[in-house]
Amino acid sequence: MLRISGVRKVFNEGTVNEKVALREINLHVAPGDFVTVIGSNGAGKSTLMNIISGGLIPDKGTVTIDGKDVTRLGEHQRATFVGRVFQDPMAGTAPNMTIEENLAIAYGRGRRRTLSFGVTNRKRELFREHLKQLDQGLENRLKTKVGFLSGGQRQALSLLMATFTEPKILLLDEHTAALDPKRAQLIVELTRKIVEQHQLTTIMVTHNMEQALNMGNRLLMMHEGSIILDIPEEKKRKMKPQDLLQAFEAARGESFSEDRYLLS
Numbered sequence: 001m002l003r004i005s006g007v008r009k010v011f012n013e014g015t016v017n018e019k020v021a022l023r024e025i026n027l028h029v030a031p032g033d034f035v036t037v038i039g040s041n042g043a044g045k046s047t048l049m050n051i052i053s054g055g056l057i058p059d060k061g062t063v064t065i066d067g068k069d070v071t072r073l074g075e076h077q078r079a080t081f082v083g084r085v086f087q088d089p090m091a092g093t094a095p096n097m098t099i100e101e102n103l104a105i106a107y108g109r110g111r112r113r114t115l116s117f118g119v120t121n122r123k124r125e126l127f128r129e130h131l132k133q134l135d136q137g138l139e140n141r142l143k144t145k146v147g148f149l150s151g152g153q154r155q156a157l158s159l160l161m162a163t164f165t166e167p168k169i170l171l172l173d174e175h176t177a178a179l180d181p182k183r184a185q186l187i188v189e190l191t192r193k194i195v196e197q198h199q200l201t202t203i204m205v206t207h208n209m210e211q212a213l214n215m216g217n218r219l220l221m222m223h224e225g226s227i228i229l230d231i232p233e234e235k236k237r238k239m240k241p242q243d244l245l246q247a248f249e250a251a252r253g254e255s256f257s258e259d260r261y262l263l264s
């Protein structure tokens, strides 16, 4: 489904601020895989997500999605096959527009504009159906401006919008990190439900080791621009956060007392 070959990304190349964010990334994600990505600060996780979404173009290497080379396509051109939810609940939705207007934009992604942007009664019914599964009572608040919703409600709506058109790849970029534990858990459950329901190929970045172990069928660990661990489902299922820390230290060949802090 997703193939990343020899991808390298350097910021401020040739200056004193040069930073190699991705060294030589090779990654194949099979259809229906749910991959969690963990790693210390500055490991390159967000850069990798941006390379997949088209927010950044690699300096070297290629990205293919479902057999199509998308390396040089920008974010808008990939929007039909890449859905994304960000850490910031403000990022995925337009606060001054109503719930139904936001959903109409998500619904229109990849369709002909002339046919899609108005909110017809038929679409309203469809939106209500989808909103019901969020269990937030949003199906009765279609005319509410999104800026009035809580962070958790906005993330739930962002998740729905990102998956509305069943993208080929769903990117979740620490999408529960800004929420309190109760709301975060709700979004985790909702994520599981939506991903399973649509069998979405998903990549989720998290700093939460429990989350990385409990969700998905594969775990990647990144460090200083490289993927240093790739843990399959059977192995992952038996691991505890402590095992993950040990694996991290073994892969790096050094011990670092702040790992727990950096990863959790």
Ligand SMILES: Nc1ncnc2c1ncn2[C@@H]1O[C@H](COP(=O)(O)OP(=O)(O)OP(=O)(O)O)[C@@H](O)[C@H]1O
Pocket: 011, 012, 019, 020, 021, 039, 040, 041, 042, 043, 044, 045, 046, 047, 048
């Ligand atoms: N636009 C940019 N310009 C310059 N340097 C950047 C830019 N974006 C990222 N970097 C640098 O590239 C490296 C990788 O950053 P990235 O944001 O991908 O890490 P991350 O693993 O997502 O970190 P975190 O967990 O802290 O969000 C870091 O050293 C970062 O400072």
